[in-house]
Amino acid sequence: MDNIISKLYEIIKESSDLIATEESIQLYMYEVFTELLGDIFIHVNQTIKEQKQQEGWKVKREDWKTVQFIFGPVRYRRTLMADQENQNHYPLDEWLGIRKYQRHSPLVEVKVAELASKCTYRDTAETLKEWTAVAMSHQTVGSLLKRVGEAQAREDEEMVIELEESAALPGGKKVDYFYAEADGVFVRGTTKKKSLEVHHALVYEGWQKNGKRVSLKEPKAIMTTKKTAGFWAEVQAFTATHYALQHAQIITNSDGGPGYTADKFQETFSQSNYPVLNQLDAYHIFQGLNRAFGVQSNLFKQNIHQALKKHDLEALTIWLDTYESTLEETQAVEKLASFRTYLLRNWDRIFDWREKxxxxxxxxxxxxxxxxxxxxxxxxxxxxxMHWSEVGCEAMVKVKQGILNQTLREAYLHQQTRSTRQQRKVKQTVRVSSLMHQKTRQSVGAKKGTIPLYAPHSSAMGQLIKSFR
Structure with a gap:
């Protein structure tokens, strides 16, 4: 500690301004942290090696490894050992949860993925370089994001498999009403004139107020670029794992497009004892209305809106026919016909769920x-x-999903090689207290002394000193 304080004093004395001082202190602290952590890893490696030798493992050689942490590159020595079956291991890396060929710490990988989900790969690399001791190329940023996104994707796949193999539905949170919405977003693919559809579902328990602001209660997202069947399988697995919906009324909402029809919701939430209510999304109705009648308000538009609100098919037909008779352009007639077909195809789904x-x-x-x-x-x-490959697009939306649901870090750590069972074994193998243990010095007992008296023994102070004897 004295050396650190002396170094800091030297930096402050030699720096020309406070900005340079802070930058120099930051770099110095990075060096201190990396050096100390490297020494600790070496001590841990020695402890693990000795225990493995007692179990019959053999030492093959000593290697050096460098891992980039958020505060800088940590270089440490680890031991390559062969177990009783002559299989090679780096016990220290297994204890730390470091994968083979891993060059960045778990925190760095997750932080890079979280940052890259909000800005471009190049901006991510520049931000990391400015604010941390991490320096990497934008290609490395993309690789790390794919790795973290794949971990979330595997976690979702395992959830689907677990639900399929289980004999009964897992117990979850009980709610009276449950809400689900689904839609798709198309993004550009790397193949010319080919887009990728991101299937997106949003499930929540209702609404809550914070002052005048209204927000969704416990919103969760499911995103994937898989085919429709795989997407709905993930939605079903997620809701069945977290909720017990047998006695819940399910209310759903979609635009009725391919892959988001009422029967998909009914099949996905078939565990409910009540029929699933599926209404047509009001936004898409309004969008179709503007596309057919224009954005400006007019008599036809107002009356059609009222007919939809009252669910009056006869009045709707009259006003649509009347408006069609005023049209002369073929394109306008086609737009109106498309809107009419859309409404009639989904007529039974045009309602307000609160009336049902x-x-x-x-x-x-x-x-x-x-x-x-x-x-x-x-x-x-x-x-x-922006153009996206299938792998990159899936990884990005899974990182987005993990951040929104607050499951990304848990999924990433779960997919690392260090399982829960290994973690328990690790705690038994190495105890920090044993690493930091120092031999106690022999006690010399209580020290003796006297209190000088500059007054008569008969005085009050003299009497007080006598009471101590």
């Missing part, structure tokens, strides 16, 4: 949160000339 249930929950609101939540995908993955 017997007891409307307190603070119930209309559905339609999906469109605003699509920005998590569109803001990062669309425009600006």
């Amino acid at each position: 249930v017997e007891q409307v929950p307190k603070d119930a609101r209309g559905l339609g949160a999906m469109e605003s939540n699509q920005r998590h995908i569109s803001f990062r993955m669309k425009k600006r000339g």
